Amino acid sequence: MAEQPPATRVYLPPDGGPREAGPGHVLQLVASGTARTRAAIANATGLSRPTVAQRLESLFAAGLVRESAETESSGGRPAKVLTFQASAAVVLCVDIGEARTRVAVADLVAGILAEEVVAVPVAAGPEALLRRVVATARALLDEPEVPHAPLAAVGVGLPAPVDFATGRPVGWSVMAGWDGYDVRAHLGGVFDVPVVVDNDVNLLTLAEHRTRWPDERHLFYVKAGTGIGSGIVSDGRVNRGALGAAGDIGHARLSGYGDPACRCGNAGCLEALAGGWALARDLSGDGSAGEIREARDVLTLVRRGNDDAVRRLRDAGRTLGEAVAYATSLLNPRVIVIGGMLAATGDHLIAGVREVVYQRSLPLATRELTITTTQLDHHGGVIGAAYLAADSVLDPATVDRALARSDGETRTLRWVLA
Incomplete structure (x- = not known):
């Protein structure tokens, strides 16, 4: 596989204004590298130390964060460093092109773990192409390079304008016969995880921005x-x-x-x-x-x-x-x-x-x-799809809603990302 640019952190989006510092926001502070210790989280959010501990316990139980043996000096007693578990789940990445489609599996920071190219043109239609995508994805998820972690989401790029709210291609494009097709429902029905769909050039743009700029x-x-x-x-x-x-x-x-x-x-x-x-x-x-x-x-x-x-x-x-x-x-x-x-x-x-x-x-x-x-050569599309998929499930509000549904027992990552 061609060498890829390093993907070592989750992106922390520009602040859209005040928001409650729930577990999801704490997760993004840790994952982006903005806060590496409990004290840093307290300083960034204004939360009390007991509340920070409560937020972190839910993330520890979900397998999304761990406290490493590494310590960081803060002027007093060395503090243990918090790390985001990028391998806690995987995402499926699909970059559909006019003549061929690249299917990949990535971790939660867009590190590509396994990939394959499907030589089916979009002219074959959505049913035929997506059937091959599903078969290829299932085979990739069983590859030895892919950890035995739950599938969290699917990200898809299409060579067409996409209504981002519905995940459907709209208007004229090279995808004759695809206009209005519900790609999200098709793949979501197979894999039972969130599916996000965007224009392929938007995904290349996302990959370029996150990895290099x-x-x-x-x-x-x-x-x-x-x-x-x-x-x-x-x-x-x-x-x-x-x-x-x-x-x-x-x-x-x-x-x-x-x-x-x-x-x-x-x-x-x-x-x-x-x-x-x-x-x-x-x-x-x-x-x-x-x-x-x-x-x-x-x-x-x-x-x-x-x-x-x-x-x-x-x-x-x-x-x-x-x-x-x-x-x-x-x-x-x-x-x-x-x-x-x-x-x-x-x-x-x-x-x-x-x-x-x-x-x-x-x-x-x-x-x-x-x-x-x-x-980024030919990996740009699937890297962008990986970021898109990971963003959708690691969004603070999404994480908070999932954790709020817990019955108080030990949480599994599959439950958190459901």
Whole structure:
């Protein structure tokens, strides 16, 4: 398996205002590394020492936190260090792509434990594809690398706009036959755990933010692959928009390029000019590069040094840069990350993006701007799905509700995450 960036802590989201410091909030303080001792929890929450002890006892019983042998000096008697148990449960991660789907099992800090690729296209339909996903997931959960811990949740990425509240794909996408399909109910009925579903680029954005830029509050992620999409981190959170369509720059129209037909039915879309499928179309049309059927063929040609493919990719970078320049002036991110298959071709694509963004964006918007390529390769989608799933079950309110239903007996993690 390719080396992954370290995932060592749970993310503590930006404070949305006053909230009761129940066991769930204490768990996040420990898991994020914000508070490592009982005294630190008391200082952070204002809770009394007996109340802190009560909160921790429920988390100890649930297997989510333990008090290690390590101690930390606090000016008096050394205090035992509290640690989050990332292996207390596992999450299932599903990154559905146009031609193939990556299925993985991860711990509660998005460390990938086992994974497999399913070669079933989305065109096969939801029943056929999800049937293979379920079979693959069950096999992965039995792998020796996966601890005998309960499955806590499922995170799913779809190559389509997603209504985050319902987990259903909505509007036009490459997922013909999936519009409105209840992915959450399908997988939840099989695994009997919470299922969260989001757009695939949002998950790539989430993974990039958490693993590489956790301290940046404003980030813009662009996926340049077969199609083109983007994700927005605003004030530390992924911004999905009103209906899940935020970041769909691939179908924004750019004038002055001849208005080629797009897969969505419109003309002149950014994706029809600079997407991987459009580059394959253009290279195949002139006949100089042989048989070109998809974006991966373009990638192969570029790596072989084909002059026409390199030239077209650089032009695509400049075209993409126009859309990114508009987004830069609108959103004022501190970091722009370019990912996707076309970003894996060296500097050809990103050089064009940088050139146009710095030329056309407002000077104030680019004063402290970093434009870079992703380091997450093909694991980004499942890492993002793992974070999404873990966040859903480790949310303070969710943990508090689960613990409040206890009958007072020793709690099991399966009960806590039910």
